[in-house]
Amino acid sequence: MSRITRLPRRDFLSMGALAAGGTFLGSRLCLANAAARGKRRPRFVLVVLRGALDGLAAVPPLGDRDYANLRGEFALRPPGEAQGALPLDGFFGLHPALKFLHDSYAARELTVFHAVASPYRERSHFDGQDVLENGTPLPHASQSGWLNRALGESSGGARRDSGVALGQNVPLVMRGPAQVTSWSPSRLAGPDEDTLARITDLYSHDPLLSVRLADALAADAMVAQSDGMQGMAPEVARVGADRYAEIVHAAAGFLRQEDGPQVAVFDTSGWDTHANQGGAEGQLAGRLTALDRGLATLRAQLGPAWNDTTVLLVTEFGRTAAINGTRGTDHGTATMALLVGGAVAGGRVIADWPGLSSRSLYQGRDLMPTLDLRCVLKGLLQEHLGVPARALDSAVFPGSEHARPLRGLLRA
């Protein structure tokens, strides 16, 4: 028991030791890595799981002595048993619905972070999502998002204009000074070129609408012209009712192009499981299945570009450690984050596991945060997109100097 609980902690500590090895040297190494990759273009997909995904359900700490008792009827059985969890490192497991992610772990393309949290410590979804996206320690402290600011600071890793939000509008995390666009499949034919030219003209003195329209037309042109995206529309039409499948197809369609956007963001909802959450089967299992299938589709659709891709899944906070009175879980604190992709140095769980005993829980009810999500984000942005360390501490995540980037998240 004690031996396996130490495993993830040691992994975490070794990462920390690496991080302590000097920022300057580290950033030079990172740039050298990026240069050594030559023409490979990094791709990054951020998936925002809105509603607070229960990290203890998605990545159950099967080896924790308090887990089964806290989770009661919804505690997952050990790997190998009927409807059992999928094995990770002997201590943690994956929810049985996450089959693709489990295959990715085996292929060393998935890194799991646990007991992770943004700086937000209250329990409002809406403020929690705001902090998750704005990159500051406080809700509503910024009108722009960390991913947009990172694009603006990216030195060669990603171009300033290389972000796309899949959806009609741009979520906060992607809003800001760097030009980004949004795209969603259309069901109407659209105006002819003459009408569009006249509207473009009409918007010429409107700083907002002129930029928005130009971006939208550029994204549409990319869809229309690219060989890679020919045939996307029928695919999308076929999966019509399923917004998530549409979005995944579109994200892959953009990212696999050699001169297209390098960063895509989209969100999924339905994770706010206050009642009848279910265990190996049920409400949450259904959502996780759809999420897992979407990621499998993303990988298949990206083709060879998957090797240059990282996909990060984050949620605003976790849920109560114990099941509540209505077979669900209420708003909590720490949770998990997942990093998957061909560029990921995976097959690891990175967690300084705090334990689930009543004394170890945050405010006696939630998983205690032991890893600042910004450490993950900073390590990823630095290594993958070439965002300089100094920019990460100031412009991208203001007031985060103490949150050192996790190193070695990507394949060398």
Add this chain to the structure above:
Amino acid sequence: MQQLSSTIAANRFGLGARPGDLAAIGDDGRGWLRAQLAAAAPVLPDEGLPPSAEVLGQAFALQRQIRAERRSGSDVQQKLPQLLRPIYTAEATARFRQAVLSERPFLERLTQFWSNHFAVSIDKQYMAGLAGSFEREAIRPHVLDNFGDLLVAAETHPAMLLYLDNHLSVGPHSPAALRAGRRQRGRPLGINENLGREILELHTLGAGGGYTQADVTSFATVITGWSLGGGIGPFADGPPGRFVFRSAMHEPGAKTVLGRRYPDDGYGQGVAVLNDIAQHPATARHIAVKLARHFIADEPPPGAVERIARAFSDYGGDLRRVYRALIDSGEAWEQPLAKYKTPGDFIISAYRGLSLPADAGHGPLAPFELLGQRTWQPGSPAGWPDRSADWDGASALLKRIEWADAVGGRLGSRRDAAALAPQLLGANLSAATGTAIGRAASASQALTLLMSAPEFMRR
């Protein structure tokens, strides 16, 4: 040139000018709005829309049938959506028609504002069949009342209790929980804090309004037992689909919320807390900020927020007084086009301005789906967001233009964009838009340009 006053009154406070509206309003936009506050709150014309108790009664009966038939192997899973979807369509269509045809559009906008403030979202079970009746029963009758009355009506409505899971929440020391504990089987019963939290965070004090996790937990125990009748299993007794206070599920004893101790008198304990937090200064401020953001600017001017909040506090939450303070705020009349229209605003104002038919035969709900704001589906209890950045995405703009083009193409020469532009846009009509419409290659294109114009995208 039309007066700015009528333009702002009709387009920002109302739901968009119809031909002739601006002339009728004249130069007294404030007077036009105040007059709309005078009479009782408008109701939807009776179109045979079922009350929520009836919808829930049918839904529960159907679920019992589904359970029974499952035992015999037949699958009737699809029956619940088959029951609820047509109700949703009828309700959303009736609401849309009312918005398009209303002579008191300020009141309709306020109804939509409060319905969004107390949002239920149709992506949760039963809500497709209840969102409309919730608005008609709990919101609409109270938009000119006291905020406290509106609050109690919304929080005790079966739709809200179901949406935020309170009907299942059980006090850990309630008779029901103790009974279950003695039987030593099944799971322990306890609270669900969802409704308690969202009342404090979203409906009254606002995040940062000075409450703690202890207040959330305590308030959640206060409203244990707030449930509804006619459900499945232990919720079977009581009038189907109506509010029921289940004393057996209620946590006994006095409780403290926001530093004040409330003795236990069952149902009344929760109402006492609601009445107090309805009057709380943080609630006054939270409501004032939301109203000012909706009617004045994304970043509400502090002076206006202050005046609206003071009216809220001085008059004990009398909403007529609150709206008058809003109308009297000079800031609301200074910056034309400060607000970017939501998709709903955009669609409704186009229907009103172009006199489009919003009846069931014309598929009136399709544009809401196309433009990304399906009625009563904000996806979370926070409701739809209310800032430009939430709605002004590139793809969203192109969708509006595509839809405008489809509408323009359908209408062709049956509408005259050049004649309509000054009647709809009034003082906001720019020379550039007027010229572009005048030079359009066809009547259809002129209409597309009118609806795509920068001043039609905003209010």
